[in-house]
Amino acid sequence: SQTIHQWPATLVQPVGSPLSLECTVEGTSNPNLYWYRQAAGRGLQLLFYSVGIGQISSEVPQNLSASRPQDRQFILSSKKLLLSDSGFYLCAWSVGLAGGSEQYFGPGTRLTVT
Amino acid sequence: AQTVTQSQPEMSVQEAETVTLSCTYDTSENNYYLFWYKQPPSRQMILVIRQEAYKQQNATENRFSVNFQKAAKSFSLKISDSQLGDTAMYFCAFMKRPGANSKLTFGKGITLSVRP
Numbered sequence: 001s002q003t004i005h006q007w008p009a010t011l012v013q014p015v016g017s018p019l020s021l022e023c024t025v026e027g028t029s030n031p032n033l034y035w036y037r038q039a040a041g042r043g044l045q046l047l048f049y050s051v052g053i054g055q056i057s058s059e060v061p062q063n064l065s066a067s068r069p070q071d072r073q074f075i076l077s078s079k080k081l082l083l084s085d086s087g088f089y090l091c092a093w094s095v096g097l098a099g100g101s102e103q104y105f106g107p108g109t110r111l112t113v114t
Numbered sequence: 115a116q117t118v119t120q121s122q123p124e125m126s127v128q129e130a131e132t133v134t135l136s137c138t139y140d141t142s143e144n145n146y147y148l149f150w151y152k153q154p155p156s157r158q159m160i161l162v163i164r165q166e167a168y169k170q171q172n173a174t175e176n177r178f179s180v181n182f183q184k185a186a187k188s189f190s191l192k193i194s195d196s197q198l199g200d201t202a203m204y205f206c207a208f209m210k211r212p213g214a215n216s217k218l219t220f221g222k223g224i225t226l227s228v229r230p
Binding site for chain 1: 118160205
């Protein structure tokens with residue numbers, strides 16, 4: 001069966017510091033991968049998605065970037081965090097190509113920028 | 115652009131009773147998917163149910179069922195025999211078509227509390 005991991009689970013970082021959040025998927029090949037952010041009490045906003053290694057599409061211009069160095073690894077980064085980057089970050093995957101429509105989510109990372 | 119509206123921020127239901135969560139959406143697409151996701155206090159997003167727009171029959175998953183009204187662009191979730199474990203935030207979501215670049219557009223969510 002497929003599983004999706006995210007780490008760290010919780011992170012507290014000062015303003016201006018760098019960020020690296022990691023997401024990995026097991027049990028599937030060539031998944032589509034997604035990064036979402038959830039602000040307090042709000043729905044989810046799609047930040048980035050990827051259909052393959054090195055292929056990244058950005059939905060919202062911002063202080064963040066994403067990379068996909070391996071088929072089942074998706075990384076969310078920032079060079080200098082802002083207070084507004086605080087939130088709950090969720091990684092998700094779906095079946096590649098025309099396989100299916102469901103997206104399956106990881107456990108998330110709670111980021112607090114101080 | 116697609117929008118998803120969940121106008122009720124909070125609801126409460128007695129254990130074992132039935133509750134309906136409302137959702138409306140706006141789109142010019144004819145082929146799309148609709149979803150309900152559950153986010154319990156652990157904050158893990160869990161897929162509850164999905165509906166294909168081209169299917170007239172309402173989707174059902176055990177105690178969860180939907181009332182899909184395509185013309186009215188309405189997609190409500192009915193939870194029967196509510197259980198304490200149903201306490202969570204529930205998000206309605208829209209996807210234009212299945213595929214890699216078909217993003218989920220979420221509503222703001224509704225907090226459901228099941229009372230013992």
